[in-house]
Structure formats: C-alpha cells, structure tokens
Amino acid sequence: MASKQRIMEAAVRLFAANGYHGTGVEELSSAVNLGKGALYHHIGSKEALLFEICHTRMADLVTQAGRVQAMDVNWQDKFRLMMRMALRDIADHPLEWTVAFQEFNALTGQRRAVVQEARDRYEHIVAEVLHAGAGAGEFHSLHPLVTKGVLGMYNYSYAWIRSDGGKSPEDIADLFTDTLLEGISERG
C-alpha cells in the first residue's frame, strides 16, 4: 500500500481511538514505520491529516448528495435516496465519520473554514430538498431548524451503525425515513 494511504489509515484509527490532540506525531510515525521526516514529507502536518480525513468524507457526501439532488424523481424519493446514501457512507467509514464528527473542532483557520463550508453545503442540500418538496406539496412546510433534527437522526448513527450489522444501512435509513414521513402518532 502507498505510504500516504497507510498513514491515512493509521491516523483515522488513532484519532478515532485517542482523539486528535491525544495522538502524537511520534505515535503516528511508529504506527506506520516511518521516521518523522518521511512522515512530514507525506502529510505536511498533523492538522493537514485531520483536514484530509474530515474533508474527504464531507466532500464525498456533498458530491453524492448532489448526484441524488439532480435525479429525476419526486422529492420524497430524493430525500429517501439521499438518506440511504448517507447511512451507507457512514456504515462503510465509521471511524472516518467518528473523527469527522468528534474532532472537527480541532481544525483551525482555512482548513476549518473549508470543512465547515462542506458541512453547510450538505445541510443546505438536505434543507433544499425539504423546502422544495414542501413547495411541490410533498412535505409539510417545515421550520428550518427541523433540518438539524433530521440530520441528527441519521448522522448520529456513526456512533452505533456498522455495515456488517443485522440490517443493511439502506434498510435502517428507510426505517427512519418511513418514521419521519408518516410520523409516529397513531391516528383514529
């Protein structure tokens, strides 16, 4: 495996287990059997590594969401497909998402701004689907804060979802989506 790839995987593992601030460059370099000089040659800095992890996942999610957004299906299906895609990504990359959600605050300056922008972009795409879907008469008209609740419902799964669990990520996403669409209240 290429050095860069090996370093990324070790960083994901160490950051997820011990946190960004709790992972020393020494630990990283010994995990991949490289001297500190060689390590810095490949990664630039520890923060650049954290940025790479957070940004790769977020940017990928935005790309996939954009693909769904452009599909020729109704808004409810668009929402459903987007959430399936999100849970599949989280289940396939649970450690990366643990780092992306839990260590984001350790990013600074431009790196933080770029990842924040991708997070905002994703939230905006989901909000747009809910908003446009309401305009088309497929969803109730929803308060903007509802988007944050919806994102929490699906995204917090990074803490417990695994792709090898009993239910597939897509089935879990559909379970949540059906719950959200139909509501939990039993009506007469």
Next chain:
Amino acid sequence: MASKQRIMEAAVRLFAANGYHGTGVEELSSAVNLGKGALYHHIGSKEALLFEICHTRMADLVTQAGRVQAMDVNWQDKFRLMMRMALRDIADHPLEWTVAFQEFNALTGQRRAVVQEARDRYEHIVAEVLHAGAGAGEFHSLHPLVTKGVLGMYNYSYAWIRSDGGKSPEDIADLFTDTLLEGISERG
C-alpha cells in the same frame, strides 16, 4: 468557589476544547492554580474527573426522565415532556454534553461500565415510552432501532443548541416532537 467545583469547571472547558487525551494534568492544575498534589487530592485522577462529568449529566438525565415517566399523563405527553427536559438539560450544559458525547470512549473499566449503564437506562426509558404508548394505541408500533434515530434527533443538538438562542430549548423540542408525531409527508 470550592476547589472541587473550580476543578470540574476547568476540566469541562479543557476537555470540550482539546479532548480528554489532549488535556494534560499540568494544564488542569495551572488552570485552577493548584499544585499537582492538591489537584490529585481533590479529584483522584484525570479519568475520575471525566467520569464525574459524564456520569453527573447522564445520571441526572435518567433521574429527570424517571420523574416524567412516573407522571400521570398520556404517552404522547410523556414523550413530549421528556424531550423538553432533555433539550433543556443539553442547552443548559452544552460543554458538559460535548464532553459526555465526544469523550465517553476514553473511559475504561468500571467507570465506563457505570456510564454505559446510565446511557442504556435512558435509552431504555425512552424506548419504554414509545413501546407502552404503542400498546395504548397512541403511537404506531415501532421497530426498536427507531429509538436510536429519535435519540439522535434530539441529542445531537449538543453540537448547536444554546440556551440563549432565539427559540427556547423547550420550543425546539416541541418543534421536533410535532414533526415526529405528525410526520413530514403531506397527505392528500
């Protein structure tokens, strides 16, 4: 302020900002102007501090949820009151909850087991309300995994909710609860 209290507040601030593993005992002791000896006298160990933070919030949430559980109201109202209570607690203690959610994995052995038990207990209470409410004809019969989605919806608010925001935590909880009860799908 008593030393123990000052130490707790500094630990919450430092753990939330730099992570548990990223916070040194030296940093803690200089933040509260105590020698390492005096610090250890008050707290025992850094992990004991983390335990105290996580356990206080979780145990408190369980206590409050138990109080709501015992109320003489219907299941939908019980659920509504429980979620109001949860969002109020999260908004009043955002840094403590950041630590409790993000640094929980740093706990080991018995300390971890005790906090995990409180987490499970809270999840169980919410699951029970949904289950019993379904039995009483107030909720649809829900797959057990839905509880996890519901918890994510409200709990992930630690990342953005503040008690001094435009909407009160109780109003935000009600917004989410109304969404969840009625569903987002526009029917006929």
